[in-house]
Amino acid sequence: MVSLVIPDSLSGASPIEKWLMNHGASAKDSTPPRDSARAKYLNKIITEFPQSPEAPVAKQLLEEKQYFAVQVGSFLDRGRALTLIDDLKGDGQYAYVVETSGADGEKHYRVRVGQMSSLKDAQDLKMRLDKLGYPTLIYP
Numbered sequence: 001m002v003s004l005v006i007p008d009s010l011s012g013a014s015p016i017e018k019w020l021m022n023h024g025a026s027a028k029d030s031t032p033p034r035d036s037a038r039a040k041y042l043n044k045i046i047t048e049f050p051q052s053p054e055a056p057v058a059k060q061l062l063e064e065k066q067y068f069a070v071q072v073g074s075f076l077d078r079g080r081a082l083t084l085i086d087d088l089k090g091d092g093q094y095a096y097v098v099e100t101s102g103a104d105g106e107k108h109y110r111v112r113v114g115q116m117s118s119l120k121d122a123q124d125l126k127m128r129l130d131k132l133g134y135p136t137l138i139y140p
Contacts, residue, residue: 068122069112072134081109088113091132112139 045058072088072095075081081097088095088111098110113129116122119138126136 067115070126071112071137073111075109078109084111
């Protein structure tokens with residue numbers, strides 16, 4: 001069993017925000033935390049095995065831009081997700097759909113807003129969307 005102690009300063013944060021902050025990200029960070037072991041491993045593939053089929057993928061993963069987004073809905077019906085996007089765009093937000101598949105293979109259409117490079121910007125957007133009445137979660 002794993003036990004995680006959450007400082008009082010994080011008590012109002014979402015579970016994902018708590019995880020991010022407990023793993024090296026602060027509200028002032030300009031980018032999401034990068035797993036240094038992950039980066040070392042990917043760099044090792046690139047430098048020691050440059051001709052391997054994995055090398056281009058490792059390079060792409062290292063160069064991948066990381067950002068935060070605020071999720072405001074998840075639907076099984078794509079039409080409902082698109083309707084929510086239209087509502088958000090009417091409120092002046094940059095919204096888009098992330099399509100995922102559940103364990104049962106069923107498609108889920110997750111509506112997200114923004115692509116912020118800092119957790120603080122994502123928290124600010126979350127607060128603005130909360131005030132507009134949207135349910136919100138921050139995702140890295």
